[in-house]
Amino acid sequence: MDELIKLQGVTKTFKDFWGKPKAVAIKNLSFSVEKGEILGLLGPNGSGKSTTLKLILGLLYPTRGRISVFGKHPGDNVAKQFIGYLPEEDYLYSYLNGRETLDFYGKIFNLPSKTRRERIDFLVDLLGIKAYQRRAVGEYSKGMARRIGLAQALINDPDLLILDEPTSGMDPIGIKEIKDIFLELKSKGKTMLISTHLLSDIENICDRVGILYQGEFIAIDKVDKLLLPYQNESHRLEKFFLDKVYAERKEREKKKIAAISKEKEEKSSTKKSDEVDKELLQDLLHKEQ
């Protein structure tokens, strides 16, 4: 199978103005997304999900490691032709209306005007934004803006969809509709990388799930395989996720405590040896005298 996205030992360290390391967002991350696959990135806030997506899109550059998208460098213009991206918030031009927004992005993809018109009509219908397509985007509610955001991500009929918290701010009906669209896209063989902390978003959609914690994967595998121990329970993914995260947190805290106590022990032992040295020196001085 083709690997559309491939990350090999990727590390991302954010630096301050003087170039000193400030925070390590991603640590030695390796994974791949194959063609037609849907991978869900789960993780608590600040675990590095959005950073991973930005690295794949070429908005951030890795400190170490290699990334390839469609076999090319992230940010390559040819690869970008086949990518649709929905950011975690709707960064759209508030003075354009819904239709103009889609038309603008269609022009960026060099779509001919007829194709653009047809595509916009189709998306407006699909995402249920026909009624307010002529209103300025700045006046949209969060849910409406999310839909137009998804429409702009789909304007080029992309082969690879990168979605950052796609259902945030949407009502339950909206969430259901968006999930249906994802399932339809899945049936068409589209590849998706979805980052979210809303587990219900991806439970029935994803083929594989990866759980990120402090910039590292603590689990990545097929959904069925990961949820095998939780077969007879409701909210399986949620339970699995919480168990994993809590276990990891406990583990790391234990390690931290162990490291601190070890450090203390080392300090006290060096102190003792210093005292011994002093005694020895005093003895020697006495002898000389």
Added chain:
Amino acid sequence: MNKRIIAVAHNAFRYYLFTPTSLAIIIMLLLVPFLCSNLLGDGTAEGKFKVFVTYSFIISSIIFTVSNISFSCSSISGEWKKKTLLILDVKPIRRWEIILGKWFGMLAINIVLVACFLLSMTFSSMLVSYNLTKSFPGHKNIFMTEIELFPVQADESSQDKFLMSFLQMRQNNRKEIYPVLAKGEMVWTFKGIRKTLAQRDLPGKSDNLSLSYRFQTAGSEGQNVLGYWLVGNPSLPAPFELETSQPKDTVHRLPIPLEAVSDKGELNVVYLNIEPTNLSVLFPASDFKLLYTQGSYWMNLIKGYFNILILVTFIFSVGLCFSCIVSHLTAVLSTSILIFMSYLHEFIEIMLNSIFREIQAQEMVGIIHRLSYPALKFISFILPPLNEALPHSYIGNFLLMPFSYLAFLFIRIILLGVLPLLVVAIIYLSHRELGIANE
């Protein structure tokens, strides 16, 4: 042009045009020339015209400067902050295309703004012309402009060569003043007079070729000085003799017969300071020129608009460059300082000269003086002189704006100023991580 650049340019143009700020700017640009057309100046027709042109161009240039700083500094940094740039960057568009798109969008909005100013200025000029015809019958037609021509050569044939060379040396080897000693004479040569233009039969203008000059002498104030002029060229059997009687330190215009100019456009002017009561006279070189009229005020205005467009192009290019590098507020501050210094170019030159003189005069001068001289010299080298780029000095003085002046502006500002700025912006932004805030 690339469709993506057009799309970004169109988007930027729409954004700038439909903001309340832009509408306010358009209204101001429409109103400024109209309001300035009501100014009286020093009470003369020329004064009123001069004040109208000068104030219209200066006030509008302030509006252009402020609005362009505001537009350009938010162009990239604003999108970066609002993160619309993030969505744009993941689409198949290169970063240089985004920058060029923004640049063309700003150029388009400035063309609209300059067109508004053109409309208002044209209408107001007609209004001023009509008012002048009514209030000052027989005034100088404001729709005529003059070409100024300076002598290419000046030779003294004084009896006292030693004294003459001493005077020349005192002038620091620059011909700032043409000295004519008592009982002495001076010959000036003008070349390149476009006789066809000078010969044009312009209504209401009999003195369409004249020598404009001013002189200084030790004589008492208000007393007339008698002078004799010979004008002609070697192909003539005899030069034309003209006599003048004028007080010192006022600008005079001596009408020159067109026949005195040779077919090649050459003219020799001789001043004979032979009146026995005359003392030595000094002609300041900056005021010694040949003038001939040409009916092209409108051409001057069109050149003036083009001039303003070049000027604003530099301003928004500086803003765009800074907005690619730093945050909005820092970009506004940096651009404002740079543009302000460009307008004060003359001031920098004066400072440079004074520091240079001090360094030359004293052996031990402060380290600040020694360091500030090269720093200022560099700033003066890289900054286009925006104060000189304002077209009012030509239009307001009835002078024809020469194409060489526009060409100089174009090269100095667009090729040496704008292009390097765009290259810096493109190179810098192409290597930046847009996923990090630009603060």
